[in-house]
Amino acid sequence: MTVKNFQDFTEKSKLGYPEFLEKKLQACDDELFKPRKNGKPLVIGSLTPDLGAIMLQSNDYLNISSHPFIREAQLEVLQKAGNEPVMSAVFLHEGSDKYFFEQAMAEFTGYESSILCQSGWAANVGLMQVIADQSTPVYIDFFTHMSLWEGVKISGASPYAFRHNDPVHLERLIKEHGQGIVLFDSLYSTNGDIAPLIDIIEIANRYDCVSVVDESHSIGTYGPHGAGLVASLGLSEKVHFITASLAKAFAGRAGIIICSKNFAKYYPYMAFPAIFSSALLHYEISGLQATLDVIKKDDFRREKLHENAEYFREGLRNLGYNISSQSQIVSIEGGLESDTELLRDALEKRGVFGSVFMAPATPKTRSLMRFSVHSGLEKSELQYVLDVCETIREEIGMWNWKSTRRKKAE
Numbered sequence: 001m002t003v004k005n006f007q008d009f010t011e012k013s014k015l016g017y018p019e020f021l022e023k024k025l026q027a028c029d030d031e032l033f034k035p036r037k038n039g040k041p042l043v044i045g046s047l048t049p050d051l052g053a054i055m056l057q058s059n060d061y062l063n064i065s066s067h068p069f070i071r072e073a074q075l076e077v078l079q080k081a082g083n084e085p086v087m088s089a090v091f092l093h094e095g096s097d098k099y100f101f102e103q104a105m106a107e108f109t110g111y112e113s114s115i116l117c118q119s120g121w122a123a124n125v126g127l128m129q130v131i132a133d134q135s136t137p138v139y140i141d142f143f144t145h146m147s148l149w150e151g152v153k154i155s156g157a158s159p160y161a162f163r164h165n166d167p168v169h170l171e172r173l174i175k176e177h178g179q180g181i182v183l184f185d186s187l188y189s190t191n192g193d194i195a196p197l198i199d200i201i202e203i204a205n206r207y208d209c210v211s212v213v214d215e216s217h218s219i220g221t222y223g224p225h226g227a228g229l230v231a232s233l234g235l236s237e238k239v240h241f242i243t244a245s246l247a248k249a250f251a252g253r254a255g256i257i258i259c260s261k262n263f264a265k266y267y268p269y270m271a272f273p274a275i276f277s278s279a280l281l282h283y284e285i286s287g288l289q290a291t292l293d294v295i296k297k298d299d300f301r302r303e304k305l306h307e308n309a310e311y312f313r314e315g316l317r318n319l320g321y322n323i324s325s326q327s328q329i330v331s332i333e334g335g336l337e338s339d340t341e342l343l344r345d346a347l348e349k350r351g352v353f354g355s356v357f358m359a360p361a362t363p364k365t366r367s368l369m370r371f372s373v374h375s376g377l378e379k380s381e382l383q384y385v386l387d388v389c390e391t392i393r394e395e396i397g398m399w400n401w402k403s404t405r406r407k408k409a410e
């Protein structure tokens with residue numbers, strides 16, 4: 001059973017604001033809250049999951065967030081008093097725990113160095129601020145994560161978006177605008193498809209561009225002992241920078257830039273998120289170090305993850321859903337927001353919870369329900385979700401969705 005969600009979105013604060021701000025808040029009301037049946041943004045459903053609900057929202061793909069070894073590593077450090085780095089990482093020296101974790105991550109991925117950041121967002125924004133400026137053309141896959149787009153904006157560089165996963169279009173743009181930086185995700189967080197890494201990197205290198213691959217959703221889940229897709233494809237010496245959120249398979253609160261030793265020397269003194277924002281605390285770093293040990297050792301979790309993901313993707317495809325995923329991120333594209341709303345409600349009523357993605361995370365008419373599969377799920381739980389998806393097809397109008405018609409036309 002699920003319980004009613006009690007957040008009240010109609011409540012107004014007594015403290016008023018000047019008109020320019022009230023207008024902005026009103027626009028959010030009009031565009032996000034009011035169009036929905038429950039008066040809440042589409043990403044918030046009407047029901048709150050109870051204990052028996054099937055949760056397909058977490059990015060803890062290897063199901064390790066409450067692993068006792070990781071908890072103990074954090075607790076041990078928390079219980080030892082003193083010397084927290086409550087300051088910017090710019091003041092930390094080579095012998096710090098941050099430094100040792102960075103060395104371990106570099107070795108894990110086959111690089112010389114890495115830079116631990118406060119989040120994946122900070123890593124991407126900081127990196128772009130350092131490597132690009134107004135004179136740099138930046139080639140960016142249209143679906144690349146918003147943090148890299150924001151980084152481009154902050155750097156003042158000109159972005160040239162290439163069509164999603166289309167190396168031919170990338171090459172045409174580079175020929176037109178010249179040497180620059182190529183940015184893309186290895187595994188896309190909205191629909192779970194995987195970039196043609198070998199082809200994109202070959203083009204980036206042929207035109208002597210700098211390459212940045214965001215491996216947030218593939219580090220820990222792909223490659224030898226989880227080293228990621230770049231490592232698994234033998235590209236470690238061809239990709240300049242890997243960035244990643246450590247809030248996915250690493251189930252923590254941090255980000256990382258994986259790079260050359262030379263670059264790591266400059267970053268702390270050039271990147272604003274490194275200079276003007278505080279470093280991670282000791283217990284967080286010891287948790288991450290323990291997590292890395294678990295990730296490297298537990299191949300069985302990756303095997304189960306990929307087995308589960310394949311079972312789920314194929315099950316949905318067999319039911320007629322248009323699934324473009326090649327990974328553990330499996331999305332159903334309702335398309336219009338009203339259709340995704342129907343889908344969300346039909347699932348929630350039956351105790352299944354995914355995450356709604358809508359503008360600005362997707363184009364306005366391509367909203368979707370994202371399911372994140374993890375290694376702790378039993379086949380019977382996935383089968384239950386598949387049975388629900390089978391039952392609701394008429395109720396949600398799935399056969400008439402644009403995404404379904406696109407699949408039929410293929």
Ligand SMILES: Cc1ncc(COP(=O)(O)O)c(C=O)c1O
Pocket residue numbers: 119120121122124145147185189214216217244245246247253254255
């Ligand atoms: C591809 C990608 N890059 C970067 C980030 C940002 O990571 P974080 O949540 O650690 O700031 C995310 C998280 O949504 C992501 O999916």
